Structure formats: structure tokens, C-alpha cells
Amino acid sequence: MTNNKVRTGFAVAIAAVLVAGCASSLNPFAREADERWADYKTWTKITEGKTGTGDPTGLIKTVHMGPEGYRDVYVNDIGKAAIEGSAPYVFPAGTVVVKEQFSSKANWEAGKKPGVTVSIKATGGDVVNRDDWIWATSYTGKAGTSAFCAGCHTAAIASDFVFTHADFLATQE
């Protein structure tokens, strides 16, 4: 074998390993979830015992899987006291709120993999718009400013851009 053939054979073997790696769930190129919410499943689920569906605010439209969707909300320890407290709702920097959304009741009950959106109250290092929140559109998404998210959440400006707080939940079944 010439040196060239050895090299080609080696390259083919490496490519095969890479392809096999990509096909498995241990894809080394998959983006990791942001550490600010990677472990959100261990947080306080403020919608526990609630059936989060319909359109209680009349604003949901096509986002968060719409009025037919089912939704759950988790908060980290930094924001827990504020979200479970009472008005005026003002969230400390570093608050993270994660919303899980399912397209149907069956998927929600079965605990199927949800869509995830995330609101993060900015801390010193974050670049922000006037809302002081940054937003992510998926579990492995990147948090950043969003006129789209902030625009609609401005309807909840009196409660610091968060809809799902204790008073809101008290009105839900």
C-alpha cells in the first residue's frame, strides 16, 4: 500500500465513525442547553395541578401552540418568591421562567417532548432592550433580545412582562 492509500483508508474510517456518531443520540455536535435553564425540570413547576390551556388572556394567537395547546411553567429559585408572591410583581435579575408547550392534551398527559420557550431577566453581562428581559425559543436556543417576544409580553408590563404569576394562576383551573 502506498502512503496515499493508507491515508485514504484512514480518512474513510474516521468518516464512518463520525457518521455513526451523528446517527446516535450522543451527537457530539448537538448544542448543549444554556446552563441557566438546562436543569429546569428540577425547578418549581408553578402550574402543578393546573390545566394550562385555552386562551385566558385573549393574546395567545398562534404562539405557544395556540389556544388548543397545553402549557406548563417552571421558575428557577431566583424568581420563585416573586412569581409566587403578590403584586407588584418585580423579578430579580437572573430570574428564569421556562414554558413547556404541547400541541394536544394527549401529548401533555403522556409527557411527550415539549416545545420550550424561555424568559430570562437580564443580569449585568447581558445585552438588553428596554424590557430588561432576554428570550430563547427552544431548550437549546440562544437567549437574546426579541422584539417579537417582548412585544406581546408588553401586555403584561404591569407584572414585569410575566403573565403566569400567582394572581393569574388563581384564576385558572
Ligand code: HEC
Ligand atoms: C402573541 C403574544 C405572545 C408572544 C409573541 C409570545 N408570548 Fe410568551 N406568553 C404569552 C401569553 C399570553 C402567556 C401566558 C398565558 C398563556 O399561556 O395563555 C405567555 C407565557 C410565556 C411564558 C411563561 C411565563 C409568563 O410570562 O407567563 C414564557 C417563558 C414565555 N411566554 C416566553 C415567550 C418567548 C420566549 C417568546 C418569544 C419567542 C414569547 N413568549 C412570545 C403570549 C405571547
